[in-house]
Amino acid sequence: MMIYADNAATTRMSPAAIKAMTACMEEQYGNPSSLYTLGQNAREVLEQARADIARVINADPKEIYFTSGGSEADNQAICSAAANGKRNGKTHIISTAFEHHAVLHTLKKLEKEGFTVTLLDVHEDGLVRPEELKAAIREDTCLVTVMYANNEIGTIQPVAEIGAICKERGIPFHTDAVQAVGHLPIDVKAQQIDLLSASAHKFHGPKGIGFLYARKGFRLTNLIEGGAQERGKRAGTENVPAVVGMAEALKEISGKMSDNTARLTVLRDRLIAGLKEIPHGALNGDAHRRLPGNVNFCFEGIEGESLLLLLDDRGICASSGSACTSGSLDPSHVLLAIGRVHDVAHGSLRLSLSEENTPEDVEYIIRNVKEVVAYLRSFSPVWRDLMSGKKSFIL
Numbered sequence: 001m002m003i004y005a006d007n008a009a010t011t012r013m014s015p016a017a018i019k020a021m022t023a024c025m026e027e028q029y030g031n032p033s034s035l036y037t038l039g040q041n042a043r044e045v046l047e048q049a050r051a052d053i054a055r056v057i058n059a060d061p062k063e064i065y066f067t068s069g070g071s072e073a074d075n076q077a078i079c080s081a082a083a084n085g086k087r088n089g090k091t092h093i094i095s096t097a098f099e100h101h102a103v104l105h106t107l108k109k110l111e112k113e114g115f116t117v118t119l120l121d122v123h124e125d126g127l128v129r130p131e132e133l134k135a136a137i138r139e140d141t142c143l144v145t146v147m148y149a150n151n152e153i154g155t156i157q158p159v160a161e162i163g164a165i166c167k168e169r170g171i172p173f174h175t176d177a178v179q180a181v182g183h184l185p186i187d188v189k190a191q192q193i194d195l196l197s198a199s200a201h202k203f204h205g206p207k208g209i210g211f212l213y214a215r216k217g218f219r220l221t222n223l224i225e226g227g228a229q230e231r232g233k234r235a236g237t238e239n240v241p242a243v244v245g246m247a248e249a250l251k252e253i254s255g256k257m258s259d260n261t262a263r264l265t266v267l268r269d270r271l272i273a274g275l276k277e278i279p280h281g282a283l284n285g286d287a288h289r290r291l292p293g294n295v296n297f298c299f300e301g302i303e304g305e306s307l308l309l310l311l312d313d314r315g316i317c318a319s320s321g322s323a324c325t326s327g328s329l330d331p332s333h334v335l336l337a338i339g340r341v342h343d344v345a346h347g348s349l350r351l352s353l354s355e356e357n358t359p360e361d362v363e364y365i366i367r368n369v370k371e372v373v374a375y376l377r378s379f380s381p382v383w384r385d386l387m388s389g390k391k392s393f394i395l
Helices: 015-027 037-056 070-087 099-110 130-136 159-169 240-255 257-275 304-313 333-337 359-378 381-390
Strands: 066-067 093-097 115-120 141-145 175-176 195-199 209-212 281-283 294-299 323-325 328-330 348-352
Touching: 037 159, 037 240, 066 070, 070 093, 070 099, 070 141, 070 195, 070 209, 093 099, 099 115, 099 141, 099 328, 115 130, 130 159, 141 159, 159 175, 240 348, 257 281, 257 294, 304 348, 304 359, 333 348
Parallel strands: 093 115, 093 141, 141 175, 175 195
Antiparallel strands: 066 209, 195 209, 281 294, 294 348, 323 328
């Protein structure tokens, strides 16, 4: 038995996307920059895919640029806004403390180049306060970049309110929407989004392909030089089959969004209720303003990595807020940003469901997480100290 509950990391490819990609590789294998018919056939399917993607987020096809994924799109959006700002003497950027590292590391790089970065608090519920964003804006602010939905705790930010504030102040607004595209309704015009990043493998498309939406009139800085592809903004022959697969996957999942959301919300809430029965555990992030399939918990007295390995032995694929890097265990920066202390953040578990999961899957997960947490606590010296009163419980 195998239950896949790590869809925030990646998703299984849609059979429809695979079929579309295969047909493209077999039939539209020409270079879309070539003038002969085979190349122009490839150009036609490329532009149809661009139009299909644009339609989902209410953009113009000419505002869609294909990238290698969300990280590249984040980098290009942020570096472009920074370059535009610097030309006008503006070098201040506003973001949040729990962004994806594709954003945070780019901001670190810009700080070394003389930019100033303000990271907004996301509070215990994992949500940005629009009034705090408004208060952080300065005369030299050149960009606001706030993720649409957090990749670890799933909290959905007040994007439309942020967009309205930025529009009023004439500041470009970028959102890393990697976890949101295909799962939440997005309208870049209504929400006043200037730049948006997305990655296909988060909505049942192929890995290694994504897109950047940049509103008309926004000046993009090239990250890759060497050709005139993507209207001169991203050199390199387009990966037409991957683009086609991405568009097919996005069309398919967007058409089922309402049904998926309703079904997943029921599963998510049942999973939350079941895991809340474990003593000295806590849900991370707001219980309702979160992605339909996201559940993230901390359990005191255990290590997240041990929990993952034992769940894997029982056929459950999940992830943790902790990461083991170069032999040192560091807690999730996301959990620290919402106020979890190190000891608690180490015992985290992220479960991210998809429309393929069932109520039976959820009950199996609840039962096994309860058993594994109890087992790990049975020989944990930290748990023993907590139970004896040598240490005080936090959760």
